Each structure stands twice: as C-alpha cells, then as structure tokens.
Amino acid sequence: MTNRRFVLAAFATTFLLAACGSEPEPQMAPEPTGPTAEELERMRQDSIRRAREAEEARLRREREAAERERQRAAEMARRTLTETVYFDYDEATIRSDTETRLRAKLDILRDNPGVQLRMEGHADERGTSEYNIALGNERAESVIQFLTGFGLGGGRFTSVSYGEEQPAAQGSTEAAWAQNRRVEFVITAGGDGIGR
C-alpha cells in the first residue's frame, strides 16, 4: 500500500515536470545562506531605530518622571498657596499658625512672580451679616498686608469678602465656627507657570 502510493507520487511528479516542458533541475536540499545586502541594511536600520526608540523611551520616561515631579512640586506649591488660613473670633490679626502658612506661601510667591491671588475673607455666623462682611474683608486685607510687608507687589493680590454667607462648616458649634473664620486663596493668574 505504501509502495503503491509512493509510485503514484513519483509518477505524478515526473508528469508534472514533463508538462512544464522545462529541463528538470537536480533536486537539492536548500543550503543555509547569509542575508542579502539589502536584508542586512534593513536589519542594520532596524537595530538603529530600535536603539533610538529605546533611548527616546528612556528619555521620555525620564522627562515624564521629571514632569511628574515638577507637577507634583507645582501641585504641592499650589496646595500650599491655596491652603486656607484661620483666625480667632472677631479678630483679623495674624495668629502664629496662620503666619507659618503665610510664610510658606511667601516663598512660592517669590519664586513665581507671575502668580496672582484672590483672598476670600469669611467670618463665622456670630455677629450681624453686614459687620461680618467688613470683618471678612479685614481678614483678607490683613493677609495681603502681611505678604506685601515682605516686599511682594500689592498688584498681585485682590480681595473679596463673603462675610458669613459661605460657611465651610455647617452648625453652631465652636468647631464649625473655627472652620469658618478664614481666608481662602484662589489663584487668578500664573497658576500654570508655577515651578517652571
């Protein structure tokens, strides 16, 4: 059975070759050969590209890491800049924890002269609403005075007072009031340039 099949196959091959009408070549096992010059050039180019891409990726990663770090630092700086400061009851004077936070802002503002801030003054609910607007304004102005007192240009700062109208914490407890006697900071210009 096997033999018959072989014979058939051999016959078919002979017939096919004859049908082609060409001279039958001697059947040789394909010998392993090196790449052609073309292939070689292509491979060389590929390797260069790969190396370049690897380097670019490495640089990109480095840049991205640096950018992330810069953004992280900028975000930290923004967070420090916009960190709310707090005041005592019916006072607009800068207390010590507020001074620490303002000094941290001061460094960032010096490093980033393009940054402008809006100070938003607030008061707790005690006292009349109109007087609390005046008090919130005093707090905002007191913060601006602190910063300009260290040589920063007053033109970088604006202020608005909301009085007791926009509480950060609800409720009529000392804890809520302490959260509401505050100045919030909004970056109005130069925020994208921080840390560059």
Add this chain to the structure above:
Amino acid sequence: MLKPGLAANRTHGPARPAVHAARRGRRPPPGLPPIILLAGALLAAPPAHAQDDVAIPGIQLGLAYENLYIPPLAILPFTGPETSREVINEVQAIIGRDLDFSDRFVVLDSLPEGLADEGIQYSLWDQYGADWVLTGDIGEFAGRHFLSIELHDIVFTSVERGRFPLPPLGDEDFRMAVHRISDSIVEWVTGDPGIAASRILFAMRPFGNPSAKELYVVDSDGEDLRRVTWDESIAISPTWAPDGRHAAYVSYKTGLPRIYELDMADGGERAVEIGRVEQQITPAYHPNGEELAFNLMGAGLFRYNLRDECCLAQLVGGPANNIQPSYSPDGDRMIFVSSRLGEATPQVYVIPALGGEATLLSPYRYGQGGYFTDPDWSAVSNKVAFAGGIHRRRVMNRYHIFVADPEVGDNRLIQLTAEGNNEDPSWGPDGRHIVFAGERSNGFGVFIVDSGTGRTRTVVASVRASDTDWSPALAAGPAGAGNP
C-alpha cells in the same frame, strides 16, 4: 428695673388704665402710679420670667412708648348683598386682622347677640366697654364693589365716615387696597400712619441652593410671600427707597459685592455705577430719595446721587470699618456702625449727614466690650433701633433689639426683646412697630414687635431670614400694586 413693675401689675390685676380714664374725663384710680400701668401694657411680650441675664446692665428692658392706653374697638359684622358674601367676608377678615396687628386697639369681634340690632346706641356700647365701634357695608355699583365704613367714637359720640372703591376680589391689588382702608381707620383714631399697607424685604437661602441667598418680599400681615431676585448668587442688605417703589440691595453676582437698584413695580433693575473698584456694601437712601449712602470697603462711608448719577463724596474715612448708614428723618444726620473702638466692639454712632464729629449712641463701657450693629432711624418717630449684645468672658451674649431716642441726651436705651437672638431691626411706616430677623424656641423667622405694647407676632415662620427691611406706607398706584 422691670421686675418690681411686673410684680406690682400681677398684684393689682388688669386695672382700668389712667390714660383711658383721662380720655373719659375721669380720674385715675387711686394708688396706681403710671409706672405700674406702663408695666401692665408691657406684659404682652417680655416674658414674666424675665431674668437679669436677658437684660444688659444699665439698660431698661421695656417699651419705647410709656403709659399707653389701648382702647377697645368693636367690629360689627360687615353687611351687604348676599351675592357679595365672599367679598364681605374677605374684607372683614383683612380689616379685623389689620386693626388687631396695629396694636392700637383691643379688637372686640365676638359680640353678644342683640347689641347691634338697633343701630349704634352709644350708651349701650359705653356700658359694654367699647371706645370705638366700626361698621362696614359693601355696596355694588356698575360691577364694582365699594366699602362704606362708619367709625363711631363712643366716648365723644361722634362718627367718621368713608367710602372706598375695592378692586375685584382676586385682583393683585385687592389686599393692599383693603390694607389702605385699615390704615385710614388707624389714622382717624390716632392721627398716626398705619402699617397694614406695607411690605417687608428680607434675604434667605432659596430652596435647593444652600450656597445662594436671594431676596424675598412679604406683606406686613405675612401674606403673599414672593421671591424677588433670581441671581443664584448672594443677595443681601435690601433697603426700600422712600418712594416705596424702588429698593437698593447688594449682590455678588459679578463676583464682588455691588449695589443694584430694583424697581419693585416692574421688576426692573440697574447697577449703581459709581466708577470705583472697591466692594460696595450696606446701602441706605437719603430721605430725599435721590441720594444713596453706602460703604466702599476699606475706604469708608460715601454718598452718591442716584438721579444725576454723580457727585460721589466721602462722609466717613479712617482705618476703622464704618458701615450700615441710616439717615435721620430730616436727612441732616446719620447713624452708622464703626469699629473705631476696636475690632470686637462695633458701636453705633451719630454724625452730621455730610460728615463731622461722631457721637456714641450705643452703650459702650470700657473693658466690657459689646457688639452693637444694624441701626435704623425711623422716618416717622425719629427713634433709632439697633441690635446688639455684650460679651461675657469673650463669649457672645445673645443679640437683642434696642431702641434709643437720639434727641434725648441721657443715652437711655430700651431693650425690646428678651428671647433668642434678634437682628436686623427696621422701623415700620408708623414709627412704632419694628420688624426683625429672630430666633425663638420654635425656630427662626421674621417677627414684628410693637415698641408700644411689647407684643410680638410672627410674620414668616420657620425661615432663616436676615436683613429684614420694612417699606414705607405703600400708596395706591404702581408702587402699591407692586408686582416684584
């Protein structure tokens, strides 16, 4: 102080007050000095359990008007064709309540059968104890209703008559038209204007937007509460113009507090452009209606001519906060709040209207502190109301409503409230009632206190209102028919 008076009153019971007796040409009952009678009138509002800690030391807890007698007034059932029954009932209900709210009468409206059957028999009513008897008759002519009233003076046996056209029931001006009739009755009897035809502006957070504050308006009897502003921003410090048609207020809708003027009749609004960058707060009209005084934050108190849109001028400067101006009735002087004695002790001062030396009106005592704000000078009675309290060990005492008379040099103050916190007092058109934003055991709200009797009533219940401001008397026409 108050307590002895109260005690005395309880001992003696409801005596026939001296003024009443005098009006009837009789002598006051012996053994009842007027001071006790004053306390009797006072019983209505300040609670009998009033204790020392509700009153500020050195300040009298009591009433701004002494020795008032409140005459009984009987209202007979109003008459008219049965086809007008709905109008008759509505008119009688409104007038009855207005006369009660006027605090000028003890209204008698549950009368014994037969007393009114045979016309007005003065001797019978005198016997019954009424000083005044009111009748009303609704007539109809050419499709319009009219109200004819007779006000009988039982003591002096005279009668006052009036005939008033009524808008159709359900018309926007119907209630105000009836309120104006009530005020006519009050004026016949007392010679003073009434409070019925007036409205109250105030600020509160709108439903569904807890960070916003909008203006609302309500009739002085608590009816017809309506929202005025729709800025979805913070709207505060409304103040009526003397014409009763316009009102100025402060809105944060551009991001900074700025003053706007509303037309309450047609809903129009304009920004008050004064050409300054400072934040603008606490507007107040000059009695001439043309000038507005206000605070430019950080710069002081200024005035500005609204009609000619010119002439910005500084009235008060200096480093302290100077806010919340309010003009005297003649426009020659002004009261305002200043922090010049220190940040924690705002006080109320009087100055000449064009600026000058400031005189302290509120009860500042060195070392004691104190917090006095929200002054309002009545255009009618010439008295000043304000809110405040004292600090005790740096803890805020409660805020109460005070009344001072700037014409009297002794700095005598009267404390009108004794419960909860009370702010933003504003005089009514009679110079006697005061609206304020208050707090009671059952919640916050808008309240009216009568400085004559101490009686307090709720205008709007269960709202956290602030910045209450009472209109002048609203005349007929566009202002009175106002549709804000």
